[in-house]
Amino acid sequence: MHKQPDLQDIRSAHQRIRPYILKTPVLTCTALNRMVGAKLFFKCENFQKGGAFKFRGACNAIFSLSDEEASHGVVTHSSGNHAAALALAASKRGIAARIVMPSTAPPIKIAAVKGYGGIITFCEPSQESREHTAEKIVKESGAILIHSYNDYRIIAGQGSSALELLEEIQDLDFILAPLGGGGLLSGTAVAAKGLNPKIKVIGCEPKNADDAYRSIKAGHIIPSDYPNTIADGLRTSLGDKTFPIIRDLVDEILLATEEEIITAMRHIFERMKIVAEPSAAVPLAVLLSNQLDVAGKKVGVILSGGNVDFSGFFEALR
Amino acid sequence: MHKQPDLQDIRSAHQRIRPYILKTPVLTCTALNRMVGAKLFFKCENFQKGGAFKFRGACNAIFSLSDEEASHGVVTHSSGNHAAALALAASKRGIAARIVMPSTAPPIKIAAVKGYGGIITFCEPSQESREHTAEKIVKESGAILIHSYNDYRIIAGQGSSALELLEEIQDLDFILAPLGGGGLLSGTAVAAKGLNPKIKVIGCEPKNADDAYRSIKAGHIIPSDYPNTIADGLRTSLGDKTFPIIRDLVDEILLATEEEIITAMRHIFERMKIVAEPSAAVPLAVLLSNQLDVAGKKVGVILSGGNVDFSGFFEALR
Helix, strand or coil, rough: CCCCCCHHHHHHHHHHHCCCCCCCCCCHHHHHHHHHCEEEEEHHHHHHHECHHHHHHHHHHHHHCHHHHHCCCCEEEECCHHHHHHHHHHHHHHHCEEEECCCCCCHHHHHHHHCCCCHHHEEECCCHHHHHHHHHHHHHHHHHHHHCCCCHHHHHHHHHHHHHHHHHCCCCCEEEEEECCCCHHCCCCCCCHCCCCCEEEEEEHHHHHHHHHHHHHHHHCCCCCCCCCHHHHHHHCCCCCCCHHHHHHCCCEECCCHHHHHHHHHHHHHHHCCCHHHHHHHHHHHHHCCCCCCCCEEEEECEEEEECCCCCHHHHHH | CCCCCCCHHHHHHHHHCCCCCCCCCCCHHHHHHHCCCEEEEEHHHHHHHHHCHHHHHHHHHHCCCCCCHHHHCCEEEEEHHHHHHHHHHHHHHHHCCEEECCCCCCCHHHHHHHCCCCEEECCCHHHHHHHHHHHCCCCCCCCECCCCCCCCHHHHHHHHHHHHHHHHCCCCCCCCEECCCCHHHHHHHHHHHHHHHCCCEEEEEEHHHCCHHHHHHCCCCCCCCCCCCCCHHHHCCCCCCCCHHHHHHEEEEEEHHHHHHHHHHHHHHHHHCCCCCCCHHHHHHHCCCCCCCCCEEEEEEEEEEEECCCCHHHHHHH
């Protein structure tokens, strides 16, 4: 896929991945509606296979490959949900997934990739080492590199979540998604504006990792600089494929503090009784901070994932 | 309601409370199915209003009252989910709920009762003081005492969860429910055996609070003796109304250790991405301990509630 995806590409991606993904539920919560003063519709990708929306894009990339391409397997560098998602998607097609992970990756993430049959190559914990190691594997094995967000196949797959949400709740006034590298937000914007040009699309970014906010303001990509945020899925920089989509289709980028993100996450646990990872709580954090006038409106939220490390919590119970 | 409820009483209770309760979803989980070797259907009362099944029984009790009875309000003694559920149900009818709580009750439980408009009277942290204080309020105000489980109206209301589950998944081989005072298990057994006499009904109790297991074996109620279990909803003793129902209709009572309960709770968080309180994890703990031959069978599980104190978890994130 060599051109920027449009609504039709997202529909095609959705058709392609439908046999493998879960059609995630849309949940509502009276208590949170009351707190925000709007009608919120949470598209619960925490229930997606692999525990995050990443499986949608990974599946689309894997099942877009020709048989010849697929025969060499795939490779990616990621320390997060994309690594596990790609390994899982590759296993569905019965091909090899080579995952480059920093040697410092949390044991829980390493276990997830291994559990889905991914073949791990460890590297130094730097962007250069990650990219270099992945390129070396491409050269040696002919495996296809699938970047975690700066890839049109990935973007089209991620957009299928918003597509499902907007098919179920047709008259949303707003749709909010977390913003890290921009794969999910790009796909969400293409789907939402394609279906309804009047809908407002809002990117939600941690204040401590506001490189996308600053990039859009500056008109060019400003790389993130190892930002310190609890929303570990949102530490990445925009890419040359996600930047123009977000610049052209997203209405606004809003920021949330660490405190606001943690509070929002707690409300999701305590009020909705579901598990959301910090990145997934950023849109609710933005809504609760009253930066956006949504009074009485219908607001869609992509609740992006639920992969939380509960080791400490359960240790404390013993 | 002065006789032991039958299926028709549970149907009537369901009709009565339907406008107020949430019809909770039934969730499945591939990973847990694989671990147990059966098809599990979780009836998610953690999503119920008030965060637990208790709202069903409380609603049935409150809306069963005549206008004359209701005019004096209701009273109960409880430090757990029943207190909040009764306050919430009373607020739906617009009547007063007086809640007797031990002065040692956790602040989060006190806040929940206050949040629903309950009027709290504190007492000493003993069974005698709780009962005495409640009786005094009955005498002074004419309020109707609604016990948290030893009450046919409560039992009939709690049975509506199993009724909904069995209407949705009709050919269950087993149904499992946690067992504390026995209100939920009694209602579950009456509904399940009424709809399908062949279904096996299993009560699931913490090994550290196995008074019901011992009571059924002995043929008379053996009171629980301040048992030390993380499943704080299951520390109570059987009552004279729940004992005979469980004796006559429940096929087996099985026990889970503290370690098994915590592990099961963790699986619910990590695999299902939902929040379950320890008491709600006891049936899964029993299933994972291989005491019951459910291979290839369809198994219903009443996931009773999701009121967890996350203070420590979120403090640690800061």
